[in-house]
Structure formats: structure tokens, C-alpha cells
Amino acid sequence: MRSRVAAVRPVLRNQARAVDASAAFPVAGLTALRESGLLGLLVPARYGGLGGDLTDLVRVAADLAADCLSTAMIWAMHGQQVAALVAYATPELRAELLPRVAAGEVYLASVTSERGKGGHLLTAEAALHRDGDLLRVERDAPIVTGGRHADGFLITMRDGPQAPRSAVSLVYADRTALDVRASGSWNPMGMRGTHSGALRLTGTVPLANLVGAPGGFRTVAVSTFAPVGHLAWSACWLGAARAAYGTVLHLLRSNAGRRQFDIRSDLLRVRLARVRLDLDTTAALLARCLRDVRDAGDLTAPAVQLRLNGLKVHAAERSFAVVDTLVELTGLRHGYLRDAPLALERVFRDLRSASLNYGNDRLLLANGALTLLDRGVDLGEERW
Structure with missing residues (x-):
């Protein structure tokens, strides 16, 4: 899996600036994903796919997002569709479609x-x-x-x-x-x-x-569409924010960075600490929700739904906050200008959409109702 991702990432990295400037679909990136076999990540091996699981989906999504968040989200949403087909398509549709997805012929x-x-x-x-x-x-x-x-x-x-x-x-x-x-x-x-x-x-x-029972999309949504979407989107946003953090650290540690920034500054260190805390808490919540989806017998349980909805909201808000802080930290030259090498300005604009991608307010409204059904905060002690 790592070699497939490694082969794709330079293509995404090289096209990201031009794709953003022209608002063009990342054709080269999608072609690389087709050729890599990654469109078939979640397709079972018996249909010619890679037989990957949700852990693989999350890891690959985060890695791709480090280079081009647009392409990563396109791929992640494709993966969401594949997961629904694997779980709910009719035998005839699976047999006809999944081998084509695995071969890179069908982007969904x-x-x-x-x-x-x-x-x-x-x-x-x-x-x-x-x-x-x-x-x-x-x-x-x-x-x-x-x-x-x-x-x-x-x-x-x-x-x-x-x-x-x-x-x-x-x-x-x-x-x-x-x-x-x-x-x-x-x-x-x-x-x-x-x-x-x-x-x-x-x-x-x-x-x-038909994928699932007639009129039965709610079941598909609760068991597959929503959880896979929340996991994959959150991984993309975290991956983009984590990469931005890495580029800033690289700058600060370089000889040129040491001449431009006072790395002994209390304010700089507090900001870096806050960024790291946001990244770590998002990653921890993502890992917990991944376990929920992988291991839980009932994804409709209020505690599970609360965490999944909360993951999407938290990842959207805190990933954007991370890049906002990094722009503030690096200033006009490195953080704000569109042609700055760090590309923070592009990632800032990309992550501003995260809260709107199935609106946070809608999920918080749902969670407000769910809290009345859940008697307490489940810390998952049985897994400690």
C-alpha cells in the first residue's frame, strides 16, 4: 500500500498549485490514482481489488491530503461510494461493477x-x-x-x-x-x-x-455512508493540517528560519503547543471513532452517533484553526501571500469549507438531541 501511495503523491504535489489557480479538476491526479489501483482500495480481493479496510482508507486519505486536499477529498468520497456498494449492492451489480472499479475504470x-x-x-x-x-x-x-x-x-x-x-x-x-x-x-x-x-x-x-432496500437508504446512510464519510473527511482535513504544521516546523528549524523567527519567543512556543494539541486531539478522536465503526455492533447507539458527528465537527473546526494559527505565526510573507512556498494560504481556503461540508450546525443540532438519550460519557473503559 505504501508504495502505491508514494507513487501517486508527487503527481498530486506537482499539480496542486495549478489546480487551485484554475479551479480545474485534477485530471493528472485521478489518472495516477486509477493506475495505482487505489480506486479499488476497499474492493474485496475476490473482485480484483486491494481488499483494504477503513484503517487503510483513513491513512491513505490523510497522506494524499498532505499534497492536494481537493484530490484527497475526491478520492475519499469515491471510497465512501465503494463502501456502500460492497455492503449493499445486489450480487449482479457487485459482479459487474466492482471489478471495473478495482481496475481503475470507474471513478464514482x-x-x-x-x-x-x-x-x-x-x-x-x-x-x-x-x-x-x-x-x-x-x-x-x-x-x-x-x-x-x-x-x-x-x-x-x-x-x-x-x-x-x-x-x-x-x-x-x-x-x-x-x-x-x-x-x-x-x-x-x-x-x-x-x-x-x-x-x-x-x-x-x-x-x-438499487443499492439497499427500496426506500431503505437510511440504513445505508447510518451504517456506511455517514460513518465512512465522517472518518474519511476528517482524515483528509487532519492530513492537510498536519502537513501544514510540518512545513512550518521545517521552516522554523532551518537556518533561514532561525534568522527570521525568534524560536525562543514565548508566544511562538504557545502557538505551536496549541497547534500540536489540536492535531493530537483530532487524531485521538479519529482513532476512537475508527474503533467504534470497526468494532461496534450497533452504529445507531447514541454514544457512537455522538462521537461520529462530533468527530466531523471537531476535525473541521480544529484543522482550520491549526492553519489559521500557522498563518498568524508565520506572518504576511510566509503565511498570507498566495505565492509563498509554504502554501498555507491555499490550505487555509481549502479548510474553510470543512464546516460547510454537511454543515456543522446540522450535526450539532442532532447531537443536542442525542445527548438527551445518552446517560453519560462513554470512555470505552472496556477496551483499556
Whole structure:
């Protein structure tokens, strides 16, 4: 695994500045990921994949994010889709699709956003239409990460015209089965390489392309989509912040840095200590949540849900705070200028999006309700 990641990282590092400047999709990075086999990290070996687990996903996501956070998030969200297919796709869909994913032929995009409901994961507006063994897909999505370059899509839709908004189905559609129309532009503050523009998708797919039970996306979301997403996103944000911290330490320890910065300064040392504390606490919470998802029998347990939601919120807030502090510490020349070698300004803009990527306020609202169901703070003493 390490050799595969090592082969990809220089490509990501070399393209990161240009991808950000032009808000262009990281084509070279995705090509390297295809050729490395890492698109098939979570695909079981019997389908030709690497047979990796969530620990592998978290480690690779953090490593990739050290060089290009946009590419890392694209890859991490692809991994989220693969995890859902492995767990819930029909045998026919697994046999047809997973070998193609493992071979690097299929990059998967997630279609969950929708006009009228925003990013709310467990409701849908547009309805599936059934015609015998076929499903008709007509779907508008305001934001689809990497969608213009995806080879396939996992799409949330209302289970039928008469179904309630909460009866959400997940369906896979190959790009070749769809008419894919892009609209609008993509010119955000950060995460510019994700190219998360609007798409309209129309087409027909087999009934066997339902992933999970009809109207049963909630089960897929609670057991796979949400936990894998929170783990992978948090690893990306932590990886980007950790790399920024490393570049600043390298500068401070260099001869040039010692001439520019007073490393005996109390303020500098306090700021570095705070940054290290944020990184360590985020890493510890990530490790605990990884154990929860790997070992817990019931991911719906309030204590587990509280930690998973809290991980996403904490990682989003504290990773951004780390880079904000590093910009303050290194000043205008090294931290604020767009062409500074440390690239803190780019990572700062990228991480500003973290709290908005499935909004922190929405998760805190859910956790506020969950705290009333959980009798205490579970420290996991049984694992000590």
C-alpha cells in the first residue's frame, strides 16, 4: 500500500498549485490514482481489488491530503461510494461493477444534494419511476463533487411518485446509461479542484442497480455512508493540517528560519503547543471513532452517533484553526501571500469549507438531541 501511495503523491504535489489557480479538476491526479489501483482500495480481493479496510482508507486519505486536499477529498468520497456498494449492492451489480472499479475504470461520484432540501441526506424530492425491471432517473443536483469527470454515480431519490420524502432509495447509474448535462460555473474560495458544479442526470437503469432496500437508504446512510464519510473527511482535513504544521516546523528549524523567527519567543512556543494539541486531539478522536465503526455492533447507539458527528465537527473546526494559527505565526510573507512556498494560504481556503461540508450546525443540532438519550460519557473503559 505504501508504495502505491508514494507513487501517486508527487503527481498530486506537482499539480496542486495549478489546480487551485484554475479551479480545474485534477485530471493528472485521478489518472495516477486509477493506475495505482487505489480506486479499488476497499474492493474485496475476490473482485480484483486491494481488499483494504477503513484503517487503510483513513491513512491513505490523510497522506494524499498532505499534497492536494481537493484530490484527497475526491478520492475519499469515491471510497465512501465503494463502501456502500460492497455492503449493499445486489450480487449482479457487485459482479459487474466492482471489478471495473478495482481496475481503475470507474471513478464514482455521489449525488445527494438537491434544490429545495440542500444537503439533507435522509430526504429526497425527485422520484424514481418504475417500468417493469427498469428505473427511470431524472435528477437535478446543485453540487456534485467531481461529477463532470465521474464514470458512475450513486444517486439518492424518492422511492416513487407517491412515496414520502423520507422514503429515500439509493441507485447506481453508469455514465453510459445517462444523459449528463452540466450547468453553471465553479469558482469557489477553496477546494477548487473538486469541481463540484451542478448536474442534470437523466436515463434508465436496471432494477438490480438499487443499492439497499427500496426506500431503505437510511440504513445505508447510518451504517456506511455517514460513518465512512465522517472518518474519511476528517482524515483528509487532519492530513492537510498536519502537513501544514510540518512545513512550518521545517521552516522554523532551518537556518533561514532561525534568522527570521525568534524560536525562543514565548508566544511562538504557545502557538505551536496549541497547534500540536489540536492535531493530537483530532487524531485521538479519529482513532476512537475508527474503533467504534470497526468494532461496534450497533452504529445507531447514541454514544457512537455522538462521537461520529462530533468527530466531523471537531476535525473541521480544529484543522482550520491549526492553519489559521500557522498563518498568524508565520506572518504576511510566509503565511498570507498566495505565492509563498509554504502554501498555507491555499490550505487555509481549502479548510474553510470543512464546516460547510454537511454543515456543522446540522450535526450539532442532532447531537443536542442525542445527548438527551445518552446517560453519560462513554470512555470505552472496556477496551483499556
